Amino acid sequence: MGNVPGKIDQEDGFNDARPNLSNNTTSSDSAAKQYEGEVSSRVRARRTTSLVNNILNGNNSRPRAGSNISSTSRRKTSREKELAKEAHAKQLVVRCNETVDGGFLAPFGCYSFEKLDYDTTVVKNLIIKRKLAPFYTPLQDFDESWTRDELIKIVDGLPLHDTFDENLEEFEDVPIGNLRKSAYNELIDKSLSKKEQRRMHAKIFRARLYKKRILWQENENESFLEKKLEMRELGNKAINLKDSQNSQAKKNCHFPSDDLKYTLYRNGSECPICFLYFAAPFNYSKCCQQPICTECFVQIKRADPHFPHDEVDPTEPPTNDNEKDPNLLTSEPANCPYCATANFSITYQPPTDRETGIGGMPPDTYVYKECITAKPDASEPHVSVITSDTIRPDWETKLNKERSRLMRRSANATAIHISNRLIDPNHSSRRNTSNSVTPIQEESTSASRSPEPTINEIEDQMVREAIRLSLEDQDNRKKSKSRNATLRP
Amino acid sequence: MASLPKRIIKETEKLVSDPVPGITAEPHDDNLRYFQVTIEGPEQSPYEDGVFELELYLPDDYPMEAPKVRFLTRIYHPNIDRLGRICLDVLKTNWSPALQIRTVLLSIQALLASPNPNDPLANDVAEDWIKNEEGAKAKAREWTRSFAKKKPE
Numbered sequence: 001m002g003n004v005p006g007k008i009d010q011e012d013g014f015n016d017a018r019p020n021l022s023n024n025t026t027s028s029d030s031a032a033k034q035y036e037g038e039v040s041s042r043v044r045a046r047r048t049t050s051l052v053n054n055i056l057n058g059n060n061s062r063p064r065a066g067s068n069i070s071s072t073s074r075r076k077t078s079r080e081k082e083l084a085k086e087a088h089a090k091q092l093v094v095r096c097n098e099t100v101d102g103g104f105l106a107p108f109g110c111y112s113f114e115k116l117d118y119d120t121t122v123v124k125n126l127i128i129k130r131k132l133a134p135f136y137t138p139l140q141d142f143d144e145s146w147t148r149d150e151l152i153k154i155v156d157g158l159p160l161h162d163t164f165d166e167n168l169e170e171f172e173d174v175p176i177g178n179l180r181k182s183a184y185n186e187l188i189d190k191s192l193s194k195k196e197q198r199r200m201h202a203k204i205f206r207a208r209l210y211k212k213r214i215l216w217q218e219n220e221n222e223s224f225l226e227k228k229l230e231m232r233e234l235g236n237k238a239i240n241l242k243d244s245q246n247s248q249a250k251k252n253c254h255f256p257s258d259d260l261k262y263t264l265y266r267n268g269s270e271c272p273i274c275f276l277y278f279a280a281p282f283n284y285s286k287c288c289q290q291p292i293c294t295e296c297f298v299q300i301k302r303a304d305p306h307f308p309h310d311e312v313d314p315t316e317p318p319t320n321d322n323e324k325d326p327n328l329l330t331s332e333p334a335n336c337p338y339c340a341t342a343n344f345s346i347t348y349q350p351p352t353d354r355e356t357g358i359g360g361m362p363p364d365t366y367v368y369k370e371c372i373t374a375k376p377d378a379s380e381p382h383v384s385v386i387t388s389d390t391i392r393p394d395w396e397t398k399l400n401k402e403r404s405r406l407m408r409r410s411a412n413a414t415a416i417h418i419s420n421r422l423i424d425p426n427h428s429s430r431r432n433t434s435n436s437v438t439p440i441q442e443e444s445t446s447a448s449r450s451p452e453p454t455i456n457e458i459e460d461q462m463v464r465e466a467i468r469l470s471l472e473d474q475d476n477r478k479k480s481k482s483r484n485a486t487l488r489p
Numbered sequence: 490m491a492s493l494p495k496r497i498i499k500e501t502e503k504l505v506s507d508p509v510p511g512i513t514a515e516p517h518d519d520n521l522r523y524f525q526v527t528i529e530g531p532e533q534s535p536y537e538d539g540v541f542e543l544e545l546y547l548p549d550d551y552p553m554e555a556p557k558v559r560f561l562t563r564i565y566h567p568n569i570d571r572l573g574r575i576c577l578d579v580l581k582t583n584w585s586p587a588l589q590i591r592t593v594l595l596s597i598q599a600l601l602a603s604p605n606p607n608d609p610l611a612n613d614v615a616e617d618w619i620k621n622e623e624g625a626k627a628k629a630r631e632w633t634r635s636f637a638k639k640k641p642e
Contacts, residue, residue: 110494115550140495163492273552273586275496296586299553303582337587 082205089113089213091120094135094161096224097254099357100127101350102264102279103134107295109162110138110274113213118298118391126391128358130350131384133283133294138276139265148262155261160224164214171207179212231255254357259368263354271296273337283348286385287341300337300344300388302395305329305402326406331399334388345387421458493521497547500590512594514545522547526558526594530637531602535629536564539637543573543597545590555584556593563636565629567606567615575600576610 092113094106105124107116126132137158146154177184188200256264264279271278271293282291307324334344356363389395501521504514511529516522526543530536542561548554558580560573568576579588579596609615618625 111553112549115553273496274494275499290587300586335585337585340583340585 085205085209086212088120089209090216091124092116092213093216093220095220096160096227099254099256099363100130100134101354101356101360102256102260102363103127103136103294104160105134107135107298108137109164110276110295111299113210115299118301119393122391122393123294123298126386127294130359131348132297132346132386133281133348135294136264136268136279138271138274138278138293138295139268140276142265142268142270142277148266151265152258152261155256155265156228160221161217164217166214168210171203171210174203174207176204176208176211179208179215184208227255254363256356256363257366260354260356260363260366263366263368281349281351283346283386285336285338285341286345286347287336288339290336290338292337292346297346297386297388298391300334301392302331302334302388305331305399326403326410329399329403329406331395343387343389345385347383347385349383418458418462422455494551496552497522504590509591509595512591512598514590514594522551524590528594528598528601530633531598534602535626536566536601536633536637538639539633540639541601541637545594547590552586552588555580555588556590558593558597563632565614565625565632566601567604567609567611567618568600570611574610576608 092106094104094108096104098105105127106120123132127134137160139154139158175187177187184204185201187204188197190197192200265277268277268279269282269291270276271282272290273292273296276293278293283294283297284291307328308330333342335342336344353369354366355361356366501516508514511531512527514524514526516524524545524547526545528541528543530539530541539562541564544559544561546557548557558575560569560575562573563571564573570576575597577596577600579585579593604618606615606618609618614625617628
């Protein structure tokens with residue numbers, strides 16, 4: 001069992017794990033400064049002109065006129081995929097004017113951007129319908145002894161989104177070009193092979209998306225801070241507002257009142273998975289009633305497609321994954337992280353004392369009222385249940401994709417295997433021929449020589465396989481024809 | 490390097506302030522995701538009186554991904570191979586983000602107390618264990634004496 005590839009993963013992990021190996025901060029430092037400059041100049045530009053804003057809000061995804069006119073339909077789909085990914089990334093931006101009961105519709109950023117692969121539309125809708133707790137901004141710590149004023153001050157200082165790791169090692173040497181331009185083909189080294197070029201294209205796309213995502217969020221953060229400052233100035237002025245200021249206040253009505261800030265965090269608790277302190281109420285696991293914050297909940301998902309892990313007999317040689325039937329690939333639904341019950345699902349009881357934001361009152365008008373209503377029972381029948389599959393409806397498509405990918409790969413492997421066996425006899429004859437023969441002559445002599453029996457066998461085998469495949473093909477065609485016939489009587 | 494998640498900070502603090510008996514785990518100065526670990530062999534096991542050194546690494550996706558743990562001290566055990574890699578369900582498919590460094594190390598200590606030769610990582614050791622349990626245990630004791638000696642205080 002010692003040579004099974006899966007078991008070696010762990011060893012690989014250690015190679016990049018040893019502390020003294022991660023010593024490349026100096027090289028990325030200058031790049032970081034350069035990038036910081038770029039960002040701040042861009043943010044400055046946004047204040048004076050809406051040009052950048054336009055770019056950041058979708059103009060960059062408009063296909064450039066004149067480029068890729070002759071592109072095939074396949075290229076189009078890969079472009080579409082990229083657009084879908086950009087749209088997804090845009091949905092992950094925390095927006096200060098999109099709040100529900102004091103929380104937001106996008107995650108604060110405890111987990112890395114690449115790991116946010118849930119369906120944003122589904123999750124946003126669930127939050128708006130109060131079937132899933134919103135994404136609250138976490139507190140790193142909470143101290144019971146804080147006074148109301150202290151707590152409000154701390155909440156006031158909370159950012160909209162966690163800080164970004166601006167220079168991922170992964171993208172260190174990847175050129176991103178001008179983010180305002182949608183085309184970046186000029187960044188790709190044309191001397192590379194087609195395959196390498198495609199790979200580079202994908203990598204540049206990911207690096208660009210990562211930076212764009214940061215810019216989008218920073219844009220939002222900036223306006224969040226500006227509005228916050230306006231609010232503070234308004235607050236410092238007299239309570240009887242003039243009309244103009246009143247309209248200003250209306251514009252900023254997404255900001256929570258002090259009462260709301262206090263109510264939110266006064267009775268919060270720590271998520272047992274990320275150890276961060278969030279506003280209550282939490283989501284609860286349906287099976288064992290353990291709390292989980294939404295940010296952690298959206299991380300929990302099915303296992304990636306894999307072959308079933310069976311008990312291995314130590315006396316039998318391990319079977320290679322390549323030899324297994326791709327249809328055996330499975331993906332079990334996620335288990336509850338707390339009690340391992342299959343098909344993890346959560347329930348959520350929305351707060352009854354603070355319906356604010358989307359579908360509620362403006363957060364700035366919220367006034368705390370002593371709530372007398374009894375805490376609703378979590379086992380009430382009308383409480384909706386959200387599973388990990390609910391927020392990733394595409395899991396089945398992914399599984400099937402992986403299956404067909406594996407099928408293609410094994411078909412390729414078979415083809416390569418057979419052609420290798422065809423070539424091999426030449427290799428042995430090359431070794432036997434005298435030095436005076438040049439490689440080309442050698443090839444022709446070996447070809448003109450009566451082929452070895454193994455080649456005959458292999459050829460037979462290939463012919464048989466070809467016949468089998470074409471028969472199968474014909475069969476399938478017949479079947480689909482008859483199916484069509486039954487569909488159209 | 491990205492800032493360390495609160496969870497790792499809190500777990501580390503707790504490991505230092507309230508250590509598990511028989512287990513130590515200290516983060517490396519250069520990389521706070523990398524821990525040097527020692528586990529004492531459980532009583533009444535062939536590993537009794539041994540102190541085993543391990544390394545533990547928290548990957549970027551921890552706690553959504555299991556910590557990576559490996560024995561540095563040589564050990565004769567059917568679920569631990571020559572390179573120190575450990576075959577333990579909670580480190581692989583049964584990992585859950587609700588588990589912690591502490592619970593993982595306790596599971597490893599429990600694995601020392603009850604080896605499972607039917608799901609082996611070291612085939613030769615497992616075969617030995619199944620065919621001649623007493624002999625295998627004697628060998629494990631011998632290895633413990635020669636490789637996992639307690640350092641004088």
